[in-house]
Amino acid sequence: MSVSVVAPTYQEADNIQTLATRIRAAMEAAQLDWELILADDGSRDGSEELALELGRSLPVRFHVRRARPRDLSQSVLEGIGLARFDRLVVMDADLSHPPEQIPDLLAALGDDTAMALGSRYSPGGRIDGPWGRYRTLNSRVAIWLTRPLARCADPMSGFFAVDRRRLPAPDELAPVGFKIGLELIVRGGLRVREVPIRFDERHGGTSKLTWRQQLAFLRHLFRLYRFRFGLPVRLLSFGVVGATGLIVDTAVYLGLQAVGLGHLLARFLSFWPAVTWNWRMNRVLTFDDRPPARAVRQWTRFALASTVGMATNVGSYAALTSFVEPFMARPLLALFAGVAIGSAANFGIATRFVYRRRRPAPGDE
Numbered sequence: 001m002s003v004s005v006v007a008p009t010y011q012e013a014d015n016i017q018t019l020a021t022r023i024r025a026a027m028e029a030a031q032l033d034w035e036l037i038l039a040d041d042g043s044r045d046g047s048e049e050l051a052l053e054l055g056r057s058l059p060v061r062f063h064v065r066r067a068r069p070r071d072l073s074q075s076v077l078e079g080i081g082l083a084r085f086d087r088l089v090v091m092d093a094d095l096s097h098p099p100e101q102i103p104d105l106l107a108a109l110g111d112d113t114a115m116a117l118g119s120r121y122s123p124g125g126r127i128d129g130p131w132g133r134y135r136t137l138n139s140r141v142a143i144w145l146t147r148p149l150a151r152c153a154d155p156m157s158g159f160f161a162v163d164r165r166r167l168p169a170p171d172e173l174a175p176v177g178f179k180i181g182l183e184l185i186v187r188g189g190l191r192v193r194e195v196p197i198r199f200d201e202r203h204g205g206t207s208k209l210t211w212r213q214q215l216a217f218l219r220h221l222f223r224l225y226r227f228r229f230g231l232p233v234r235l236l237s238f239g240v241v242g243a244t245g246l247i248v249d250t251a252v253y254l255g256l257q258a259v260g261l262g263h264l265l266a267r268f269l270s271f272w273p274a275v276t277w278n279w280r281m282n283r284v285l286t287f288d289d290r291p292p293a294r295a296v297r298q299w300t301r302f303a304l305a306s307t308v309g310m311a312t313n314v315g316s317y318a319a320l321t322s323f324v325e326p327f328m329a330r331p332l333l334a335l336f337a338g339v340a341i342g343s344a345a346n347f348g349i350a351t352r353f354v355y356r357r358r359r360p361a362p363g364d365e
């Protein structure tokens with residue numbers, strides 16, 4: 001049997017030699033044919049030279065991803081694309097994940113198990129080394145956040161075996177950051193079996209898990225929630241963006257008056273930065289799974305959608321307070337109803353005509 005091991009690396013020159021030799025020992029003991037693909041992101045720390053040198057005597061390959069910004073998950077996907085074998089193991093290169101446990105993971109793959117997940121938190125799993133309170137809490141909170149997506153003890157693990165033939169197509173995947181395993185589980189709907197592992201302290205080098213990565217994780221989670229729950233998540237996102245837009249609107253409105261503009265002019269002007277803010281936030285968040293569109297054109301469409309939304313909002317208010325019994329005596333209720341109706345109109349137009357699903361074929365318009 002054979003296995004392709006894919007290890008994402010960023011400045012792991014201190015570790016790749018030990019990694020390769022420990023994998024070799026483990027694979028020889030288990031009589032497995034193997035290759036190691038180092039999925040690098042342009043480390044420039046001597047890793048490449050070292051890997052080429054190792055490649056003379058061992059089946060070690062070095063792949064450098066060119067796209068920026070660097071990204072662990074995307075590197076892993078590129079590595080998977082290059083693998084010679086269908087049975088894959090993904091693991092960190094810093095020796096946190098013991099190569100000796102690769103055979104255990106592979107043994108757990110089967111007809112009813114598309115992924116074997118190395119788990120720190122299932123019975124028998126453990127963490128070696130001094131994990132501070134913060135890191136432990138952080139890990140627990142992150143797992144808790146994934147509960148609605150994956151019922152695993154350790155869904156964040158970066159140590160797993162998968163059968164490539166059962167993975168979703170690359171264009172169905174959109175991971176960002178460290179949690180490539182979670183991405184595959186959720187989007188692939190993979191049946192997972194957890195295998196207890198020992199998680200060691202990294203050997204050399206330093207961790208790349210920065211606050212930036214924590215933010216990337218939240219973004220990744222958002223995408224996965226949207227994938228799993230669809231419309232409600234998109235609506236919620238649109239609503240939250242709208243609320244932040246209201247803050248922009250109010251701030252500009254007050255600011256302009258503070259520098260001497262009249263309130264009507266201030267009201268008219270503050271609409272535009274708010275619309276621009278909303279357009280941009282929905283572009284990078286709510287609808288970031290939609291195909292890219294030219295900014296100016298999309299902005300114009302969004303501004304139109306917002307204008308229609310605003311008109312619907314005020315129009316509903318006027319209609320409700322004039323003609324609909326329960327609202328006639330309760331204008332505040334009509335105001336909220338108007339906001340809801342106007343936002344719905346805005347959302348409807350945005351989802352259909354502003355952030356369009358795919359580009360229409362030439363001649364469609």
Ligand code: GDD
Pocket residue numbers: 007008009010011012039040041070071072075076091092093094096139156157158159178179180202206207208209
């Ligand atoms: N190609 C590439 N690009 N590799 C990267 C990048 C990147 O931008 N950032 C980090 N890596 C590589 C590192 O070189 C290492 O081999 C591996 O990815 C994990 O990075 P670490 O910096 O060691 O992360 P960690 O130990 O904090 O996180 C690990 O444990 C977490 C659970 O505590 C990862 O396995 C996470 O996926 C896991 O959730």
Ligand code: MN
Pocket residue numbers: 092094096202207
């Ligand atoms: Mn690590």
